[in-house]
Amino acid sequence: MPVVSLDQQRKFPTEAAIWRLLEEVPDPEVPVLTILDLGVVRSVAVAENGAIRIGVTPTYSGCPATAAINMAIRDRLLQAGHDTVTIDTILAPAWTTDWISEDGKRKLRDYGIAPPVGTAAGEGAGRGTLFGADPDVPCPHCGSAHTEKVSEFGSTACKAQYRCTDCLEPFEYFKCI
Amino acid sequence: MTTETQQIDAQQIDRADLVEYLLRLGDNSMILGQRLCEWCGHGPVLEEDIALSNVALDLIGQARLIYTHAGEVEGKGQTEDDIAFLRDVFDWKNVHLVEQPNGDFADTMARQFMIDCYNVELFSALTKSTDDQLAAIAAKTLKEVTYHRRHSGEWVIRLGDGTDESHRRIQAAFDRHWIFVEELFESDDLDARITAAGIGPDPKSLRPAWDSMMDRVLSEATLTRPTADFPRSGGRKGEHSEYLGYILADMQFMQRAYPGMDW
Numbered sequence: 001m002p003v004v005s006l007d008q009q010r011k012f013p014t015e016a017a018i019w020r021l022l023e024e025v026p027d028p029e030v031p032v033l034t035i036l037d038l039g040v041v042r043s044v045a046v047a048e049n050g051a052i053r054i055g056v057t058p059t060y061s062g063c064p065a066t067a068a069i070n071m072a073i074r075d076r077l078l079q080a081g082h083d084t085v086t087i088d089t090i091l092a093p094a095w096t097t098d099w100i101s102e103d104g105k106r107k108l109r110d111y112g113i114a115p116p117v118g119t120a121a122g123e124g125a126g127r128g129t130l131f132g133a134d135p136d137v138p139c140p141h142c143g144s145a146h147t148e149k150v151s152e153f154g155s156t157a158c159k160a161q162y163r164c165t166d167c168l169e170p171f172e173y174f175k176c177i
Numbered sequence: 178m179t180t181e182t183q184q185i186d187a188q189q190i191d192r193a194d195l196v197e198y199l200l201r202l203g204d205n206s207m208i209l210g211q212r213l214c215e216w217c218g219h220g221p222v223l224e225e226d227i228a229l230s231n232v233a234l235d236l237i238g239q240a241r242l243i244y245t246h247a248g249e250v251e252g253k254g255q256t257e258d259d260i261a262f263l264r265d266v267f268d269w270k271n272v273h274l275v276e277q278p279n280g281d282f283a284d285t286m287a288r289q290f291m292i293d294c295y296n297v298e299l300f301s302a303l304t305k306s307t308d309d310q311l312a313a314i315a316a317k318t319l320k321e322v323t324y325h326r327r328h329s330g331e332w333v334i335r336l337g338d339g340t341d342e343s344h345r346r347i348q349a350a351f352d353r354h355w356i357f358v359e360e361l362f363e364s365d366d367l368d369a370r371i372t373a374a375g376i377g378p379d380p381k382s383l384r385p386a387w388d389s390m391m392d393r394v395l396s397e398a399t400l401t402r403p404t405a406d407f408p409r410s411g412g413r414k415g416e417h418s419e420y421l422g423y424i425l426a427d428m429q430f431m432q433r434a435y436p437g438m439d440w
Contacts (some may be wrong), residue, residue, distance in 0.1 A: 061317055062238025092313035094320060120320075151224035152328045153231040161224065167390070177320045 012050045013082060019044055022054075025076050028068040029156050032111040035069055039099025042090045051084040052077065057095045060157040096120040097158075097176050108174060109140045114162065116176035137173050139164035149173075190374040195308065196251045197270070198371050200260070201413050202299075202400035203243035204271035206260060208421070209292060210236030210426050212279060221282050228328060232289070235260065237319040242314045258439075266422050267415040274357035276412075276421045283343070286332040287350035293326035294390045295361050295383065302378035311376065328393050337398025344399065351395070352403045359408035361387075 016044050022041055034043055035056075043055035051156045054073060058066040077085050097116040100108075105115035116134040139147050144166035151161040159172040213233035220226025244257035274292060279285045300322055303315035336347040362384045364372075372379045395402050411417075431438055 058238075058317075060235060060238060061242055061321060062234035062236070064234070072251075090311070091317055094313070094317040096320075151228055152324070152331075153224070153228035153229070157231055157234060175324070177324065 003152050007084070013046060013052070013080075014047050016042050018052060018054070018077070019037070020045065021076055021080055022073065025069075025072050026074060027064045027065065028072065029158075030111070030113065031136075032107045033100075033104050037101045037107065039101065039104075040069065040074075043088075049084075050082075051086065052082055053088060055088045055090040057090045063157050064167045099172060100174070103166030112140050113159070113172055114138065114140045114171055114173040116174050118176060120177050124131075135176070137162055139167060139169065140171055142167040143168045147171075181423050183350055186436070188325070190370060190376060192252070194248055194367060195376065196247050196368055196379060197367060199243050199247035199250065201270040202303075203260070204239045204269050205275050205292070206243065206270045207240035208269070208424060209275040210234070210240060210343060211424055212275065212277075212419055213285075216285065219258040225293075226284070229285070232325050232328070235325065238360060239314070239318045239321070242317075243311075246310050246314065258432070266417055266425060269421060270413050270415060271417075271421075272357065272360045272412040273409045273418060274354065274361065276424060277354065278358070278420060280353075281346060283336055283350040284334065284344035284353065286329050287347060288354050290326070290329040290333045290394070291351075291354060291358065291361075291391070293322055294387050296368040296382040297326050298386050299378070302358065302383065304378060305375075307375035313420070321353060323401075333400075334398040337395070337400040347398070348400050351400060355403035356405040356407060358405065358408050360410045360412060363413070401423045 014126045019036070022044070023034055023036050025035045027035055027038050030038075036105075038059070040057050041054065042057050047053070051102060056066075056070060056073070066089075074085055074086060077083075098119045100116065108115040112169045114137045117137055133158055134149055136143055136145050137147050137149075139162075142164060146165045147162050148165060149160060149162055152172065153159075155170050158174055160175050161170065162173045163170045203414045210233045210269040213229050213236070216226060216229040217233075218226065220229055241257045248255040248257065248260060274288060274312070277284075287415055297319070299320040304312055304319060306312040306315060333347060336343040338344070362380045364380045368377070368380060370378045392402060409418075
């Protein structure tokens with residue numbers, strides 16, 4: 001392995017090093033997840049002159065966290081000494097909850113938010129479903145399958161509201177899209 | 178929001194046409210989003226207050242993406258904020274339906290279901306647009322409006338098949354808004370050029386699927402499909418009801434009072 005001085009490392013970070021830094025950036029609305037768990041970072045590139053380009057996809061068109069995520073990325077990279085950062089908004093392919101990592105789903109459950117059930121690309125998830133049956137969403141508190149939907153919408157664009165009919169606790173469900 | 182690597186392909190269409198078409202799309206989302214914001218803090222129950230604000234947020238987000246794209250296609254340095262805040266009534270190209278007052282909850286849900294069904298068909302077709310950026314925006318939007326339709330559709334059925342009072346109100350709401358249906362499916366010379374360039378669908382082509390969804394849900398809701406003798410038109414050419422001026426007066430106040438104000 002070639003010897004690289006600390007200065008050079010700061011000046012020309014590897015892409016892997018950037019990914020590691022991004023791993024430390026929490027999602028502003030669900031802080032238990034990192035932005036990598038959420039699957040919103042689509043690409044990282046370091047040019048020959050050391051300039052960094054990061055591709056980020058928004059979860060929902062109107063998600064207020066989008067700007068906060070971009071700012072958090074810049075902050076984290078700036079702290080690490082990288083000030084030439086361009087953030088591209090990538091719209092296609094559109095973000096899907098299928099991109100939330102398995103680790104991310106576990107963290108959501110531990111935090112009290114039910115992770116998406118099934119896959120957005122799965123059966124019955126297409127545009128033809130109007131009044132399709134809701135999936136069984138297990139309670140993240142007691143694990144019971146006896147839960148009911150309270151509202152299609154919740155405290156953030158990505159969540160719906162449920163309650164458990166066994167332990168009676170309300171909880172949020174990360175909508176599957 | 179900026180798309181820093183935006184590329185505008187050489188379309189087989191006049192840029193001004195494309196900008197005009199994008200304004201028609203964006204203005205529908207923007208005005209309906211602004212209308213729904215009026216419910217914030219006034220919803221009939223907390224869950225619906227939150228739901229309507231969520232839908233509004235999606236719509237305004239869609240409008241922002243479309244406006245940003247329009248500004249880039251136009252190439253005169255207009256941002257999403259310039260387009261939203263610095264145009265007067267006659268420059269707005271939204272259909273009449275989205276500028277109608279919220280009325281009661283039934284009025285809002287009837288209007289919402291009508292436009293949600295329209296949006297699902299429209300953005301579904303736009304995912305195949307020859308304008309790559311518009312196709313990308315449409316794919317994102319389609320997921321959101323499909324979810325909106327599920328919400329408004331369930332309310333139409335619940336209200337229609339509910340009590341005598343809720344049935345009477347939601348039927349009256351559809352009756353009141355039916356004069357705005359025809360305008361959704363009108364096409365003009367601009368649509369013909371847009372369709373020929375593969376950028377967007379012929380609005381008329383969206384009608385059968387919209388009709389069939391409407392019939393299915395109205396029937397399940399035990400409601401009667403209304404008829405309209407004197408349909409309204411002209412919104413897409415900048416002819417509006419007096420309601421739009423009030424919406425803009427509210428929405429644009431800060432930018433008019435403090436020109437150049439930024440977030």
